[in-house]
Amino acid sequence: MEYSDKVMDHFTNPRNTGEIPDADGTGTVGNVKCGDIMKMDLKIENDIIKDAKFKTFGCGAAVATSSMATELIKGKNVDEAMDITNKAVMEALDGLPPIKVHCSCLAEEAIHAALWDYSQKTGRKIKGLKKPVNDIEELHLDD
Amino acid sequence: MEYSDKVMDHFTNPRNTGEIPDADGTGTVGNVKCGDIMKMDLKIENDIIKDAKFKTFGCGAAVATSSMATELIKGKNVDEAMDITNKAVMEALDGLPPIKVHCSCLAEEAIHAALWDYSQKTGRKIKGLKKPVNDIEELHLDD
Amino acid sequence: MIYLDNAATTPVRPEVFEEMKPYFTEHFGNASSIYSIAKDSKKAMDKARKQVADAIGAKPEEIFFTGCGSESDNWALKGTADALSKKGKHIITTKIEHHAILHTAEFLEKHGFEVTYLDVDKYGFINIEELKKAIRDDTILISVMFANNEIGTIEPIAEIGKIAHERGILFHTDAVQAMGHVKIDVNKMNIDMLSISGHKLGAQKGIGVLYKRNGIKISQLIHGGAQEQQQRAGTENIPAIVGLGKAAELAVKEMDETNARITKLRDKLINGLLEKIPYCSLNGHPSKRLPGNVNMSFDFIEGESMLLMLDMKGICASSGSACTSSSLDPSHVLLAIGLPHEKAHGSLRFTIGRENTEEDIDYVIETLPPIVEKLRAMSPLYEDFLKKNKQ
Amino acid sequence: MIYLDNAATTPVRPEVFEEMKPYFTEHFGNASSIYSIAKDSKKAMDKARKQVADAIGAKPEEIFFTGCGSESDNWALKGTADALSKKGKHIITTKIEHHAILHTAEFLEKHGFEVTYLDVDKYGFINIEELKKAIRDDTILISVMFANNEIGTIEPIAEIGKIAHERGILFHTDAVQAMGHVKIDVNKMNIDMLSISGHKLGAQKGIGVLYKRNGIKISQLIHGGAQEQQQRAGTENIPAIVGLGKAAELAVKEMDETNARITKLRDKLINGLLEKIPYCSLNGHPSKRLPGNVNMSFDFIEGESMLLMLDMKGICASSGSACTSSSLDPSHVLLAIGLPHEKAHGSLRFTIGRENTEEDIDYVIETLPPIVEKLRAMSPLYEDFLKKNKQ
Ligand SMILES: Cc1ncc(COP(=O)(O)O)c(C=O)c1O
């Protein structure tokens, strides 16, 4: 496994872990079968993403992409947040090993899920945002 | 190839190589396809094998078995010569590697071929001796 | 650096490397040649063959050197299938085999063979009654691994061998993980074929053995020259063979002592972690497991993350998470013993070797709990669990 | 000790062994693991893969490490046959291939494939027109060796590759003897698959390579773990791989210089023996042969006898006589170039390597004639010949 220094940095010192109790948007994506679950909370004021926090169950890349995604999203307005694609996250991390690319997709999905939640709650339409297929209401663990 | 010291001795210093110009019995066995040809000359006086000489085209074991066979046969009478079987030659050489056993058979056949020739020429019947299938009148080389 | 991944591979033992050294640059003769320097190679190889044979109660001519443990497994299965396909096309194996068996079995399925993959219980044991039921008139081979590479479970090999032989069926066992760590007697255990890999017991990578009982004829896998009694072609890898012979001899000679020591370390590690870390559990059987194997699941967190953090603290281990496989599924072995996916993803394997000390174990017991804690603090699963527990 | 059997095997070059050494006991990590010590292994392997790729003009991802040259040959043939059997069941090869090809082809014949074995001329060359004629609509593979291991003949590989590609047929070449001695460019020569064996060029025994052009899909031979891009299972033999990389690099770097020197020694030996010994002849082509290969027939006498006597004088060579094979037939290669049996039995092969000197050659030229004389003196064939000549 060849992780870039950036990935290792964000894995070792993940930014913005935790929860936002009064989050304006929250999304959880992934599934336990594949071993990755990301939950993202957003605090949004005046259309600006003031804060973002995540919790992630997953590998080093999953943690690092979550961390980077929250860093990238903070300070953006809601529409700009849509620019934070999996590609953008990957580039910001100086790349990912091929079999870890799906983690960056998950980070994008987590953003979308949180924005969708915000959009549902506030009625604020976000261009290009679709209902995320992967959003999970509850963590469906195997028993 | 694990040859015994005896085999190596008889290969390095083969006894009784050469021809007997006025041989009383001569036999040549083997074939070039298999890479072994043995020619054996016997000098027989009063039913006693006074001298034996050989020429051999073949591997180390072929040379050593020819050499040992001539040693064993000298001094024997014609009937006793039939006791010099491939097994006797092999034992006298402290054994042969499995894939070389056929060389000792060739030595036995060479003895039989020479004795058959003697028997044909003199009318002396030799108990247990059959016309050797392998005797070759002329060396049939591939062209 | 604390190396606790001895089931993945071991260093070549210094004593073993010493034995190997002359055969690289000096006594390099091709063992098939007739000149005298080749005899050195031949003799060294004969000695190694005997050392390996002695280690498992076999005869030297029943030992065939191969290019790795995977090749031995492939040969046993494909060779038997090809040789006995007229007799039958049914093979029995288990769900917890190494991929060298499983993927080979799947290949054979594509070529008209039927394979029964036996289930295992929560410890990883096959069920003998199920095995008996699975046997059909056209069953040509039973292949059950001696000890599992992930959870260390030691299967009831002698019993399986007995059943196979009562029914006139060939019995192969992948002993790659067992060799050198568990007593093996191919005769008492009714084993017809057995796979070994050098690098799991202090010999080189890229050398394996297939033990094949006298009289058993299977098709060749590697055709060519007349090496290995004309049954496995390829110029013999003398240094690696010499090393494997030595390693096998040493392993068996030292087995009782080494196992006693390593078992103690293993149990100390298991108990230390169970004690210090909540929500974790042992995978595999508490005692019927390889002396050096520790496999545990840590709830709510994922294996690779733990590995990376352990690595930063100088500890090498491995996990049953899917992180390095291109399928995203976690270990098929952990799923087969009934673990839910998230527990399978959250597993770690520590495999203790000859060189590990009690200090190593203490260090792991001390180092892992804060790692687990840190990862749980950022786990949505743990958050969820805590919330539900509060309710 | 004068070693003149470098086509059988070579010593590991000291420079190569030096590179290998750290990977036995120190950097022993399993290349598939995620912790940092495994990265050493991974990096070393990547470097070696590139070294091998560069040596033949390939890309690193087209290099697959195997357990020996024979495995590479088996994989190329069986893997292609299995993958393309729906497309066709006809394979073309030659009568002078190594047994790793021939016996594999025979195995495939038993499994429903048809194989055309091309004849060769007196030098060992295949006939291009015959090749063209042999191609059928259901031909899936052409496998022609790059250079012959017995008589050193170098086949017109680029031309064969061109024809294969014009007809859309895969082209494999066994380059075990050519690698490091002849310039190879897989692209210019239209080679799709190519076999290499480490121990023929100063690396370890038990390591091989199959070069496989990007995009070509053949079935796996060794199933199991995900190593080698999931196409060849088995824990990677890092030290041997590192050594092969180094050996390949060195061989190519030094090729011009080494070949010039060795070719001179070769021609000196050929001419010296032809001059000194009556009734002997060169086998193979005088110039289109491997730089180090000398193969000659000595009439009226047999190869093993010569070898034993050479060995006593400290010279290691080999022969095409049947002495060590369990069939009693002499070399199939010598028969294929039209030698009568007794000449085939009476052949010697000297293969000159990097370490041989002019003194070695002088010594052979001096030592062999009396041996030939001694053996002829006791040969019934020579006696017969002399008698007939007198008449
Ligand atoms: C032409 C050729 N092909 C294949 C092989 C087989 O190589 P290995 O001994 O590494 O299996 C050899 C040498 O033995 C050879 O000379």
Ligand SMILES: Cc1ncc(COP(=O)(O)O)c(C=O)c1O
């Ligand atoms: C149980 C088992 N079988 C087979 C193998 C394959 O051995 P090798 O890597 O030598 O091919 C391994 C190890 O990788 C193993 O643990």
